[in-house]
Amino acid sequence: MFDAPVGDDVFGDDPTVNELERYTADLLGFEAGMYVSSGTQSNLCGLLAHCRRGDEYIVGDNAHTFKYEGGGAAVLGSIQPQTVAMTQDGSLDLDHVARVVKPDDAHFARSRLLCLENTHDGKVQSVARMHESVEVARAHGLAAHLDGARVWNAAVDLGVAPRVLTEPFDSVSVCLSKGLGAPVGSVLVGTADLVKEARKWRKMLGGTMRQVGLIAAAGLFALEHNLDRLAEDHRNAQALADGLGTIAGVTIDSVHTNMVFATLPVLDSNAFVDAMAAEGIEVRLVGQQTRMVTHLDVSADDVAAVVSAARSTLPA
Ligand SMILES: Cc1ncc(COP(=O)(O)O)c(C=O)c1O
16 A cells, blocks of 8 residues: 555546556456545445436335435435345345336336345355346346455356356446455446446545555555465354354354354343443443454454354343
8 A cells, every 4th residue: 555656537547447447447347446434435436427307216124225314315316226025035026126127107206227236144145146136137127236345255166257146237336455454445337337426426525635556555455365375264253153152042043255143131131231342342332233254354363253152142
């Protein structure tokens, strides 16, 4: 990062950003890429580039873009979300998708875009599923966007190159932080025209940054060095689930790629959080459920330490 050549990305002349955008677009099978500050901004620029005021996008009711991004598409783009219940495996029922596409009639918002997520809660959707979903979108005149914040984990889990999962889409948002270990940053990839349109929205959102090669360099490093090692995170997540699962009263709700969801037999959540904090482990609970995510900075020893602290702290 210290040595990264930088320029003014507002004028498109930061060489490190340009290299990161080109590298990511190539990796995912697209013409162009745009570096942004976050996954939320990347998805939002994508939605705004695809849809106009009064259009709608079809999205899972638990999808990150719909549920956890502040309703940005509706607030800033007047884009109506049409939700479809997400299935247990994190995908959408494609018959249901087809049923909610609106006819061309003044009563309705214009259905414009299908938005999918892979992985969702760590759950991987197959290559065939990605292709099939995009075909359904096309058959109904919709464009297709993938929230691929964690698509790297899906690719490693399936043993395929990332582009095999992403190529069918019109646009894909990927994160460089999270499992890959860069401190910050996401990239939106798509056709040159779509990315050009997205750049205008990024500008309006105040997301165009100047000598940003400093942080883009970390993203480039992450892509060049940290993709294959995600398999280690998946093994650590499985070890975490296996270890916690041996503690009386603990239920492992799901373990997929680098995410573990568990329900803990916690009677007093504050006391449990404090006791774990005393062991140097920060815990967040929603009710009795917790989500744990393994990544570059979590080692097998860390996993063992968490399991051991939970074993001594949870009520026997
Ligand atoms: C699937 C998914 N999409 C998008 C995002 C948003 O990324 P950011 O937190 O960088 O805005 C996240 C964040 O966890 C995510 O899990």
